[in-house]
Amino acid sequence: MNSNSRLKVFTTPFNSGNPVTVLVLGICSALAVTVKLQPAFVMAISVTVVTAFSNVIISFLRNTIPNSIRIIVQLLVIATLVILVNEILKAYVYDVSKQLSVYVGLIITNCILMGRLEAFALGNKPIPAFIDGIANGMGYGIILIIVAFFRELFGSGTVFGIQVIPESWYVTQGGFYLNNGLIILPPMALIILGCIIWIHRSINKDLQEK
Amino acid sequence: MENFINIFVQSIFIDNMIFAYFLGMCSYLAVSKSVKTANGLGIAVTFVLLITVPVNYLLNKFILSEGALAWASQSLGGIDLNFLSFIVFIAVIAWIVQVVEMVVEKFAPTLYNQLGIFLPLIAVNCAIMGASLFMQQRVGDVYHSFGDILAFALGSGVGWWLAIVGIAAIREKMKYSNVPKPLRGLGITFMVTGLMAIAFMSFMGIKLIN
Numbered sequence: 291m292n293s294n295s296r297l298k299v300f301t302t303p304f305n306s307g308n309p310v311t312v313l314v315l316g317i318c319s320a321l322a323v324t325v326k327l328q329p330a331f332v333m334a335i336s337v338t339v340v341t342a343f344s345n346v347i348i349s350f351l352r353n354t355i356p357n358s359i360r361i362i363v364q365l366l367v368i369a370t371l372v373i374l375v376n377e378i379l380k381a382y383v384y385d386v387s388k389q390l391s392v393y394v395g396l397i398i399t400n401c402i403l404m405g406r407l408e409a410f411a412l413g414n415k416p417i418p419a420f421i422d423g424i425a426n427g428m429g430y431g432i433i434l435i436i437v438a439f440f441r442e443l444f445g446s447g448t449v450f451g452i453q454v455i456p457e458s459w460y461v462t463q464g465g466f467y468l469n470n471g472l473i474i475l476p477p478m479a480l481i482i483l484g485c486i487i488w489i490h491r492s493i494n495k496d497l498q499e500k
Numbered sequence: 501m502e503n504f505i506n507i508f509v510q511s512i513f514i515d516n517m518i519f520a521y522f523l524g525m526c527s528y529l530a531v532s533k534s535v536k537t538a539n540g541l542g543i544a545v546t547f548v549l550l551i552t553v554p555v556n557y558l559l560n561k562f563i564l565s566e567g568a569l570a571w572a573s574q575s576l577g578g579i580d581l582n583f584l585s586f587i588v589f590i591a592v593i594a595w596i597v598q599v600v601e602m603v604v605e606k607f608a609p610t611l612y613n614q615l616g617i618f619l620p621l622i623a624v625n626c627a628i629m630g631a632s633l634f635m636q637q638r639v640g641d642v643y644h645s646f647g648d649i650l651a652f653a654l655g656s657g658v659g660w661w662l663a664i665v666g667i668a669a670i671r672e673k674m675k676y677s678n679v680p681k682p683l684r685g686l687g688i689t690f691m692v693t694g695l696m697a698i699a700f701m702s703f704m705g706i707k708l709i710n
Contacts, residue, residue: 321525322522477694487682
C-alpha cells in the first residue's frame with residue numbers, strides 16, 4: 291500500500307465515508323453524551339483508541355482466526371480494550387466517567403468497531419488498519435464535538451465549561467438572554483444531527499438518497 | 501404486583517430505550533423501511549431482552565458484584581469481579597443469541613423465517629447490552645427483585661418495539677411526501693425521531709417508582 295492510498299484511507303472517514311452521517315454507525319453513543327463538550331471529547335478519544343487498537347489486533351490475527359468464530363473473537367478483543375479504557379477513565383477522570391455512565395460500556399456494541407473490523411481489518415495489514423481505525427474514530431469524534439458544541443453553547447452558554455455568553459446578558463442580571471432549555475434534552479441531539487446531515491449532503495451531492 | 505406494572509410502564513414510556521437513551525439506534529434506522537420487517541425485529545429484540553437481562557442479573561448477583569462469591573465459600577467473600585462485567589455480559593448476549601437462534605429454528609420454523617436475518621444482528625444491538633448495563637447500575641436502589649428485572653426487560657423491549665414500528669409506519673407514509681433532496685432517507689428520519697422523542701417527553705417527570 292503506497293502513501294497515496296494510505297492518505298485516502300485516512301481522509302475518507304471525514305467526508306464521503308463518515309461513520310455517523312453516511313454509514314449510520316455508532317449513533318447511540320453519538321447522541322447521548324453530547325450535552326457538554328468535555329464528556330463528548332473524552333468519548334471521542336476513547337472510541338478512537340479502541341477502534342485503532344482493535345483494528346491492529348484483529349489485523350495481526352486475521353490469518354489465524356477461523357472464519358466461523360470471528361465475531362466472538364472480535365467481541366472479546368473489543369470488550370477487553372473497553373474494560374481497559376473504562377478502568378483508566380475511572381482512575382484519571384472520575385467525574386466524566388460518572389457522566390458517561392453506561393455509555394462507556396456501550397462502546398463494545400458500537401457498530402463502528404465491528405463495522406471497521408469486518409470491512410477493513412480482516413483484509414488489510416496492521417499499519418493501514420491502524421490508520422483506518424484512527425481516522426474512523428476521529429470522523430466519529432468530529433460529529434460528536436460539533437453536536438456537543440452547539441448543545442453546550444446554546445444550552446448552557448459555555449464552551450468546555452468556560453462562560454462564553456456574557457453574564458450581564460442574562461435575564462437574571464437584568465439582560466435579555468435565556469439559555470435554551472430544550473436543547474439540553476435528548477430530542478434536540480437528533481434534530482441537530484439531522485441538520486448536520488442536511489448540510490453535508492447539500493455540499494456533497496453524491497451522498498443524496500433517491 | 502402494582503410495582504411490576506409501574507416498572508413496566510415506566511420502561512416503555514418514560515425510560516424508552518430509543519427516545520430517552522438512543523439505544524439500538526443503528527438497527528432502528530437501518531430496518532425501519534417497512535412495518536412488517538420492523539415488527540419482526542421488534543419481536544426479536546423483546547424476546548432476546550427477556551432472556552439476557554434476567555441471566556445477566558443472576559450472574560451479576562451471584563458472581564460479579566462485590567462480595568457476591570460469598571455463597572461459594574467464606575474466603576471468596578472479599579472478591580470484587582465488577583471489572584469483568586462488560587466481557588461477561590457481551591459473551592452471555594452473543595451466546596444466548598446463538599442458542600435462541602438454534603432453538604427457534606428447531607421448534608418454531610415459521611417464526612424463524614420471520615426473524616431469521618435479524619437474530620444474529622441483535623448480538624451487537626446496543627439496546628440489549630444497554631439494558632444489561634442499566635440493570636447493573638440500578639439494581640439495589642430501583643429494582644429489588646427478580647420480578648422487577650423481568651418487568652424492566654419486558655418493558656424496555658416493548659418500548660423499543662413500539663418505537664421502531666412507529667417510525668416504520670411514518671417512513672412508509674413519507675415516501676409520498678416532497679422531502680428536500682439532501683434530507684431524504686437518513687436526515688428526515690433523524691428529524692422525525694426527534695419530534696417523536698419530544699412527544700414522548702410529555703411523560704417526563706412522572707414518577708412511578710419510589
